[in-house]
Amino acid sequence: MERNIREFVDAQVSEKIAKGEALAHRMKTAEDAAAALEEANREVTAARREALAAGWTENELKRLGLAPARAARARKRTTKPAPAAPNNAAAGGGNEEHPYGQ
Numbered sequence: 001m002e003r004n005i006r007e008f009v010d011a012q013v014s015e016k017i018a019k020g021e022a023l024a025h026r027m028k029t030a031e032d033a034a035a036a037l038e039e040a041n042r043e044v045t046a047a048r049r050e051a052l053a054a055g056w057t058e059n060e061l062k063r064l065g066l067a068p069a070r071a072a073r074a075r076k077r078t079t080k081p082a083p084a085a086p087n088n089a090a091a092g093g094g095n096e097e098h099p100y101g102q
Contacts, residue, residue, distance in 0.1 A: 041069075044069075
């Protein structure tokens with residue numbers, strides 16, 4: 001019996017450890033990818049400046065499909081309106097005094 005308990009708990013702990021390690025690995029991969037993207041964007045910006053300095057115009061680059069990437073627009077968050085407070089008179093409580101003296 002004791003052996004079954006130990007095996008069961010060991011299996012659970014091993015699985016948790018494996019999932020935690022997998023998460024850490026994926027997060028590191030994402031961080032590396034974000035850093036690589038940042039570096040690539042800096043290189044694109046530098047290359048654009050060099051192209052413009054060499055005589056290219058923004059219109060020419062745009063016609064060739066080399067327009068600068070637009071920054072992603074942040075989506076406006078909308079909140080749902082709060083539900084209306086219940087009407088005491090409609091619920092048959094119109095004769096009760098308000099608890100805050102109103």
